[in-house]
Amino acid sequence: xxxxxxxxxxxxxxxxxxxxxxxxxxxxxxxxxxxxxxxxxxxxxxxxxxxxxxxxxxxxxxxxxxxxxxxxxxxxxxxxxxxxxxxxxxxxxxxxxxxxxxxxxxxxxxxxxxxxxxxxxxxxxxxxxxxxxxxxxxxxxxxxxxxxxxxxxxxxxxxxxxxxxxxxxxxxxxxxxxxxxxxxxxxxxxxxxxxxxxxxxxxxxxxxxxxxxxxxxxxxxxxxxxxxxxxxxxxxxxxxxxxxxx
Numbered sequence: 001x002x003x004x005x006x007x008x009x010x011x012x013x014x015x016x017x018x019x020x021x022x023x024x025x026x027x028x029x030x031x032x033x034x035x036x037x038x039x040x041x042x043x044x045x046x047x048x049x050x051x052x053x054x055x056x057x058x059x060x061x062x063x064x065x066x067x068x069x070x071x072x073x074x075x076x077x078x079x080x081x082x083x084x085x086x087x088x089x090x091x092x093x094x095x096x097x098x099x100x101x102x103x104x105x106x107x108x109x110x111x112x113x114x115x116x117x118x119x120x121x122x123x124x125x126x127x128x129x130x131x132x133x134x135x136x137x138x139x140x141x142x143x144x145x146x147x148x149x150x151x152x153x154x155x156x157x158x159x160x161x162x163x164x165x166x167x168x169x170x171x172x173x174x175x176x177x178x179x180x181x182x183x184x185x186x187x188x189x190x191x192x193x194x195x196x197x198x199x200x201x202x203x204x205x206x207x208x209x210x211x212x213x214x215x216x217x218x219x220x221x222x223x224x225x226x227x228x229x230x231x232x233x234x235x236x237x238x239x240x241x242x243x244x245x246x
Contacts, residue, residue, distance in 0.1 A: 153208020
């Protein structure tokens, strides 16, 4: 009887040990797979490539961030990375976009690497942003080093309040131009009812939302070539968006 009981205990112990080992192995494999999947999508920062900075803050309109990332993150036909695309915010805390999605910046203002281009998006309510001293100072500082500064939609208000584009043409969201001109008389505000995109020297701007693709595509061509811009457009199926039918 004792022998049978001992054998049963040993059998149960071995079964438990095997199951425990199997679970640990499966857990380790799952973690390794997750790491591999994440690593696959990380774009390495190459200090020899131009860096595109995407400004983000609470309430930001997500399309005006993702449109630029969509365009500049595309490789060449030969799978060559052309740009570093990074998000920048005042802090590393989660940023909640207007649409409810959560973002975490790659860099804070103090950590931000040198930028070739800075994209300034908008929010539906810009009250806090145009009064944010740290945000405004960051834009002023980065504009001194960028070759290109781009605003989309009401991001034009941040261009205006920072004073970086005096006597430069700019456009904002449809219906917002008149107030923008009153608030920032040093800007040459264009008629947003008829102007989707405008460029003046290093500065360019758009009505925002999906028009943010226009400002990004214009700049990616300027920084690469017409052929690459057309390749990116084909990659994004933009012709389908322009010519869709139900």
